[in-house]
Amino acid sequence: DARVTQTPRHKVTEMGQEVTMRCQPILGHNTVFWYRQTMMQGLELLAYFRNRAPLDDSGMPKDRFSAEMPDATLATLKIQPSEPRDSAVYFCASGLQSVMDYSEAFFGQGTRLTVV
Amino acid sequence: AQSVTQLDSHVSVSEGTPVLLRCNYSSSYSPSLFWYVQHPNKGLQLLLKYTSAATLVKGINGFEAEFKKSETSFHLTKPSAHMSDAAEYFCVVSVYHGGATNKLIFGTGTLLAVQP
Numbered sequence: 152d153a154r155v156t157q158t159p160r161h162k163v164t165e166m167g168q169e170v171t172m173r174c175q176p177i178l179g180h181n182t183v184f185w186y187r188q189t190m191m192q193g194l195e196l197l198a199y200f201r202n203r204a205p206l207d208d209s210g211m212p213k214d215r216f217s218a219e220m221p222d223a224t225l226a227t228l229k230i231q232p233s234e235p236r237d238s239a240v241y242f243c244a245s246g247l248q249s250v251m252d253y254s255e256a257f258f259g260q261g262t263r264l265t266v267v
Numbered sequence: 268a269q270s271v272t273q274l275d276s277h278v279s280v281s282e283g284t285p286v287l288l289r290c291n292y293s294s295s296y297s298p299s300l301f302w303y304v305q306h307p308n309k310g311l312q313l314l315l316k317y318t319s320a321a322t323l324v325k326g327i328n329g330f331e332a333e334f335k336k337s338e339t340s341f342h343l344t345k346p347s348a349h350m351s352d353a354a355e356y357f358c359v360v361s362v363y364h365g366g367a368t369n370k371l372i373f374g375t376g377t378l379l380a381v382q383p
Contacts, residue, residue, distance in 0.1 A: 186373075193373065196371070196373075244371075255313045260309065260310045
């Protein structure tokens with residue numbers, strides 16, 4: 152049963168610490184998304200990749216957030232330094248997209264981040 | 268600019284009665300539209316999708332949605348609500364982003380409560 156895997160599922164950290172969230176997309180998918188979900192803002196698109204290349208990271212605070220895909224099986228989202236306002240659930244999703252196929256994204260279970 | 272509007276933040280129905288969750292979209296291109304469901308403390312699961320084939324789309328768990336271009340709507344319905352349908356529902360539009368790329372833009376969500 153193919154699924155998107157996110158680690159860790161929960162993370163509590165102190166303000167100022169570095170946080171790295173990992174995502175293993177579904178094998179064969181060429182698009183990876185990072186979303187952040189909070190009560191106030193709902194679901195926000197932070198960044199997304201096509202064939203490992205970053206296409207849009209305009210939703211991401213550039214000074215402290217970074218997203219990478221070191222290889223096709225791993226996507227990372229890093230926050231350095233973390234702040235309490237970064238507390239949220241971070242979702243990774245993957246999909247298989249082409250010019251004519253607006254396919255859906257499959258979501259992981261999320262990483263619940265708490266910055267104290 | 269492409270966007271999606273969910274007209275109700277909360278909907279409450281009695282078990283066994285019909286469900287209607289409303290969604291309107293704005294898109295410069297022929298849109299692809301999706302409904303996702305999120306149960307408490309869970310990830311997002313695809314309910315159904317519209318990609319320019321049949322305008323009435325059937326999804327999982329008895330849900331369906333009808334694409335109405337003249338009304339720019341994609342409302343989600345179910346004939347008879349079940350207690351297990353209580354969750355948050357997101358309407359999503361796929362936004363053309365140039366080249367062979369598109370990204371998913373989420374609505375603000377509708378929280379469905381089902382009363383016994």
